[in-house]
Amino acid sequence: MKVTIVGAGPSGLILGILLQKRGITTRILEAADKLDAQPRACHYAGPGKYELERAGVLEKIQAEGFHPGGVTWRYKDGAAVAGIDQKSIPESSVHRMVCLPLGRVCEILYDEAIASGVEILFNHKVLGNIGQTETTAWVDVSINADVQRFEADYIVGCDGGNSQIRRALFGEMEFPGSTWEQQIVASNVYYPFEKFGYNDSNFIVHPTDWYMAAKITKDGMWRVTYGDVPGLTKEEYEKRLPMRYKQMLPGAPEPSEFKIANIGPYKMHQRLAEKMRVGRFLLAADAAHLCNPFGGLGLVGGIADVGCLCDALDAMNKGLTDDSILDEYSRVRREKYQTIVDPMSTANFKRLWEKEPDKAFAEDEFFKVLEKANKDEKLMNKLREASMALCHDMAQFYKPPVQA
Numbered sequence: 001m002k003v004t005i006v007g008a009g010p011s012g013l014i015l016g017i018l019l020q021k022r023g024i025t026t027r028i029l030e031a032a033d034k035l036d037a038q039p040r041a042c043h044y045a046g047p048g049k050y051e052l053e054r055a056g057v058l059e060k061i062q063a064e065g066f067h068p069g070g071v072t073w074r075y076k077d078g079a080a081v082a083g084i085d086q087k088s089i090p091e092s093s094v095h096r097m098v099c100l101p102l103g104r105v106c107e108i109l110y111d112e113a114i115a116s117g118v119e120i121l122f123n124h125k126v127l128g129n130i131g132q133t134e135t136t137a138w139v140d141v142s143i144n145a146d147v148q149r150f151e152a153d154y155i156v157g158c159d160g161g162n163s164q165i166r167r168a169l170f171g172e173m174e175f176p177g178s179t180w181e182q183q184i185v186a187s188n189v190y191y192p193f194e195k196f197g198y199n200d201s202n203f204i205v206h207p208t209d210w211y212m213a214a215k216i217t218k219d220g221m222w223r224v225t226y227g228d229v230p231g232l233t234k235e236e237y238e239k240r241l242p243m244r245y246k247q248m249l250p251g252a253p254e255p256s257e258f259k260i261a262n263i264g265p266y267k268m269h270q271r272l273a274e275k276m277r278v279g280r281f282l283l284a285a286d287a288a289h290l291c292n293p294f295g296g297l298g299l300v301g302g303i304a305d306v307g308c309l310c311d312a313l314d315a316m317n318k319g320l321t322d323d324s325i326l327d328e329y330s331r332v333r334r335e336k337y338q339t340i341v342d343p344m345s346t347a348n349f350k351r352l353w354e355k356e357p358d359k360a361f362a363e364d365e366f367f368k369v370l371e372k373a374n375k376d377e378k379l380m381n382k383l384r385e386a387s388m389a390l391c392h393d394m395a396q397f398y399k400p401p402v403q404a
């Protein structure tokens with residue numbers, strides 16, 4: 001079997017490694033001339049860790065990254081209200097979250113993909129002209145001034161939120177769901193939050209000055225993701241950052257007291273493609289679904305997609321099942337988004353700003369469950385196990401192909 005993946009982002013690279021290691025010849029077509037280094041994902045929870053281990057990169061990620069000690073929800077003045085402690089979970093456990101900025105994770109994935117024999121072609125932009133027959137699928141690809149056709153048995157769109165594959169399959173504007181009014185700015189910064197008693201990850205609950213502050217590297221870099229007025233340019237957000245930091249952060253810092261490493265403004269969406277399979281074309285991760293980043297469900301959901309897709313294609317390649325398993329892939333992964341990723345990420349985000357903080361802390365069922373679980377280890381373990389529900393065992397759908 002030959003598979004072509006569109007997009008050398010994290011989901012495309014992980015899928016490439018998983019498939020190639022199972023003997024499926026894999027090629028990745030990437031529009032850009034290098035890997036993306038924008039400030040995005042950093043935290044990988046259980047389902048992500050499980051697949052990173054299968055891809056053979058977890059050890060390296062754990063060695064370079066670190067395991068955050070816990071998360072705390074706070075008032076704007078820094079007072080802690082609720083939290084989850086992670087220190088009691090061994091670092092080797094799948095339930096202990098690992099943290100390393102995505103830019104570095106992609107470099108590690110790239111090296112592993114090349115070592116596994118995946119062919120990765122940069123400056124190969126897939127165009128809207130795609131097609132398939134009973135036996136093959138193809139995409140037209142722009143390479144400098146040239147257009148070339150690439151064929152494979154299956155083509156997987158791992159080409160992100162603006163996926164060309166998804167637009168070619170369903171139409172330019174067909175990505176059902178909604179866009180948040182709120183504008184977020186993700187900034188990477190050196191600022192000593194520890195001095196103010198902050199935990200490794202913190203959510204500040206406030207109607208306008210809500211934000212997340214999380215330590216993301218061992219050398220003390222933090223990610224501060226906060227809201228700002230919509231519709232400005234990156235340069236305008238950069239200019240406003242010192243004013244927003246002074247309004248929000250503990251110690252109301254002056255620019256001389258922090259060092260910015262990187263900043264990226266993002267629009268946030270909750271969207272899910274109509275299907276994740278159309279014949280020999282498949283979609284995975286951000287190309288298929290989007291969510292806001294609060295709670296780190298975006299890429300972790302996408303990594304769980306590619307794990308299932310690898311198992312489905314591998315089983316077909318080994319003759320254990322027919323291609324109906326790809327319809328199950330589409331059904332199961334869409335259901336995971338609808339029942340886990342979308343409602344949880346929506347609640348995580350709204351919890352930060354929807355109600356006055358006193359009301360939020362008093363009324364939100366989530367904080368009551370946390371309080372209970374912190375006193376009841378069995379309940380806490382149950383919640384941890386539940387978080388693995390993003391994964392799915394595809395073996396239950398094996399249906400040996402009918403012999404001719």
Ligand SMILES: Cc1cc2nc3c(=O)[nH]c(=O)nc-3n(C[C@H](O)[C@H](O)[C@H](O)COP(=O)(O)OP(=O)(O)OC[C@H]3O[C@@H](n4cnc5c(N)ncnc54)[C@H](O)[C@@H]3O)c2cc1C
Binds near residue numbers: 029040044
């Ligand atoms: C601020 C922020 C923080 C986040 N934090 C977390 C977190 O802590 N945990 C988490 O799980 N998730 C998090 N996320 C979400 C996560 O970053 C994304 O879900 C993830 O990067 C998506 O990966 P992907 O491989 O699907 O797509 P992308 O990373 O978008 O990669 C797509 C690739 O496809 C390429 N491409 C696009 N079009 C074409 C084309 N036509 N031809 C060829 N190539 C093409 C692009 O150049 C790109 O390299 C966060 C997101 C943001 C914005």
